[in-house]
Amino acid sequence: MGQSQSDERRAPPRDEVTKELADKFAQKCFTSLELYSLKDVFHSLADHEQQVRYLKEDTISRFLEIPDALGASSVLFQMVSYIGAFPFLEDAPAVLGLKEMVMVITLLTDRYQRVLARGAMDRRKLLFGSLAVHDRKMSEMRPNQQGNVPGNTIPKQSQDGKASPVMEQPLGFAIDKAGDDEDPDLDEDDDLVLAAFDSVDCINAFKHTGRSTMHGAMIPVDNWRKLVMLLLLIAPLGAQESLSSYSDRLSGDELEGLGTTADCVLACFLSVEPSPGIRFARFNTVIPASLPLLFNGFTALFEHFLFSKSLDLHKHKDNQPEPSTPPPEKRPPVLADTGSIMNPNILSQISFFIPGSSLFRQLRLLYSGDEDGFSMGSFETKVFNWRAPTILLVSGTRLPDEETHQITGAASSFLASLPSKRFPPGSGDKDERLIFGAYLNPPWKHTHRECFGDEDTLLFQLRPTHDVFRASTLNKDYASFTKPSASAPLGGVSFGCPPPQPTQAYRRSSMMSLGPVSLALDNSFEFGCFTHNYTSQGGAFQTSVARKFDFQERFEVSSIEVWGCGGDEEAKHQAERWAWEAREAEARRKINLGTGDIEADRALLEMAGLIGANRSGGSMG
Known part of the structure; x- marks a missing residue:
């Protein structure tokens, strides 16, 4: 004492x-x-x-x-x-x-x-x-x-x-x-x-x-929402960049979109029951798991205090100023390409868990279903040659409940392909827009016996609730790209789902295999399913820290995009690959036997059993 x-x-x-x-x-x-x-x-x-x-x-x-x-x-x-x-x-x-x-x-x-x-x-x-x-x-x-x-x-x-x-x-x-x-x-x-x-x-x-x-x-809650809106606005702020240069995001639809995005972030801090505020236990759980970079924008904002506009570094020793220098060039927009899902607010939201240095002014739109067609073939052509990380985004509207609505056509076939064990949706509004995404570090490739991806792969939801599902180190079924075939008639793109097994019985080949925490898109990119089986263990992605319950979102796809992270070098490599493939395709179309007589060449190929005459092609017997 x-x-x-x-x-x-x-x-x-x-x-x-x-x-x-x-x-x-x-x-x-x-x-x-x-x-x-x-x-x-x-x-x-x-x-x-x-x-x-x-x-x-x-x-x-x-x-x-x-x-x-x-x-x-x-x-x-x-x-x-x-x-x-x-x-x-x-x-x-x-x-x-x-x-x-x-x-x-x-x-x-x-x-x-x-x-x-x-x-x-x-x-x-x-x-x-x-x-x-x-x-x-x-x-x-x-x-x-x-x-x-x-x-x-x-x-x-x-x-x-x-x-x-x-x-x-x-x-x-x-x-x-x-x-x-x-x-x-x-x-x-x-x-x-x-x-x-x-x-x-x-x-x-x-x-x-x-x-x-x-x-x-x-x-x-109201104070937190205001701060999140500010953090979304300052997320792309560069060193000594004026915040007023983002004034175009503060009026009309842009301001409304900023508030909508803030509400999605806010939703992950609130439980199902109404709450007047966020307690530390929730704050301390959600931030490191889903929003580890949330406050990074404060760095560029408060470093404005470390730059004095009255400080002239161009004066001579005799205190004579040098001729005035031209103002710095205007920074390029934070998002050079336009997409139906990605916008500056969504980009800022993603920067809360992926470093902004690889996002702002760095993303390139590789594939858009609206522009390139909703098919795995066009997806492969546009995306597979990108040798840097990619971000896939998919948006859609929730499918109605089969118990209360009569569902027919393609939607009925898709729902029939899902396992019979269903979970309720993650939120109550049946008409709300859903946005899911995935971040992949390695290049895309075809899935055969095993999936691709690494421990940096992320699966996430942006709307109506912000959530991030980090990769597991035990189960490595991170991502798959499987075109329909005899052994895998369904095919599609999935994250967190086991790869197709050619040896499985046919009675199960028409049923999707969904992982505990997974996102699956059918091969026509028409429908998707996100599953969060909180009570299950052993999935490729960890369960949510904010929503500790089982839910499943079955939705009709409205848009799908893939964005490439990287600079000019990656874009140059992709362009060179595209040019090479175009030359090869053209060469295959023009190939002949060199006689100059197309009909004669065709007749010779038919005699060889390579084309026509109901031949299967390639058999000489």
């Missing part, structure tokens, strides 16, 4: 610890030019109050060009004012001075890992805390009843008697200690905070300071 009291007496003031940590972040995580730019930008933007410089909500929003149409400024400001209090998070919201902005930028751009080797997993806890409502009465209200976090500043007397600007205390930061908390991990010591104290040799004095006490904490 005496040692503990001694440690507390020796504890340095909090301001001193914060300053020392901010200085360490500044030295280790920023270049000298970035640090100079940050100081210049901060001083050009900061307000003054009692000789204290700080940033307000509207100042940050204007500088980062956060669009008013999203209504996300107050949510973003709540985040940064919480993170600015690091490592003393119980003191949030913080006055956003220079050292607090160093904390914010370091933590939101992942630069902290250069200093803090431990605690990377606890960054999710930090982000959750920055968005959560901590008041139990607020958390029990419906999302549309919850007010925004105010961002005004008012003078307030500090403990040392000096006036300092602080933000009005948001209702969301009032902690209600009563009641049970279903997220016990929140009450444990935060390794990220402890690592920060350890880096400045203060871990003993403040060992329990970083412990969260957020009983009943949750992120309001």
